[in-house]
Amino acid sequence: MMTVVARKDSPLNTRSNNSIEAKCDGPLNGRAVNSKAEEQRGAGKKILRIYKFLQSESTLVLSTKGADGTVHSTPLFYVVEENLDLLWLSSAGSRHSRHINGEPQASIAVFRSTFEWRKIIGVQMHGQCSIVHGSERSPVIHAYCSRFQLDTVLSFSVSRSLVYRFRPQWVRYIDNQKRFGHKFEVVFEENPPPWDSRSAS
Numbered sequence: 001m002m003t004v005v006a007r008k009d010s011p012l013n014t015r016s017n018n019s020i021e022a023k024c025d026g027p028l029n030g031r032a033v034n035s036k037a038e039e040q041r042g043a044g045k046k047i048l049r050i051y052k053f054l055q056s057e058s059t060l061v062l063s064t065k066g067a068d069g070t071v072h073s074t075p076l077f078y079v080v081e082e083n084l085d086l087l088w089l090s091s092a093g094s095r096h097s098r099h100i101n102g103e104p105q106a107s108i109a110v111f112r113s114t115f116e117w118r119k120i121i122g123v124q125m126h127g128q129c130s131i132v133h134g135s136e137r138s139p140v141i142h143a144y145c146s147r148f149q150l151d152t153v154l155s156f157s158v159s160r161s162l163v164y165r166f167r168p169q170w171v172r173y174i175d176n177q178k179r180f181g182h183k184f185e186v187v188f189e190e191n192p193p194p195w196d197s198r199s200a201s
Helices: 037-056 095-102 134-147 152-160
Strands: 002-006 020-023 059-065 071-077 086-090 105-111 121-132 162-175 183-188
Touching (some): 037 183, 059 086, 095 162, 105 162, 121 134, 134 152, 134 162
Parallel strands (some): 002 183
Antiparallel strands (some): 002 020, 059 105, 086 162, 121 162, 162 183
């Protein structure tokens, strides 16, 4: 299994693939992986694969932990950004929102529903949640409502909702369509870096 280590060496609004570094504990296809341009492109392709999968799905399962140690899992619609951040709308009074307020660390799973093991594909993520404030709220709400075709009937509920951001620190991608147990991991040393899909194609 390959682990991709991504480092944020530049601001998030600078679209660059230069800060992505691939590492593994041993040879990959007979060669040691290093940070040369070829391996950087390979790392970018893996991040792009995760992004495209997340774009193709609609619902995440968010797991949070309360002050009493109780773990709670919630299915939520989401939108995904190019840096793999996941965003959703929730009431401040919901259990998972109250949990996040006390403990922002959380885990997320996104997977494709299937009854065939050869078609299992999904993502597991660990990271940190935060509330989106100010001018950043509007574009997220617009993208969310557009993606899920939320009409004016829900506009009041949407306007009262908080916008949450999940920033992944660790991601595991599983794809049995490749072969049984095929997977790789992405570890973000800081924030997920931006990338340009043109450099990963």
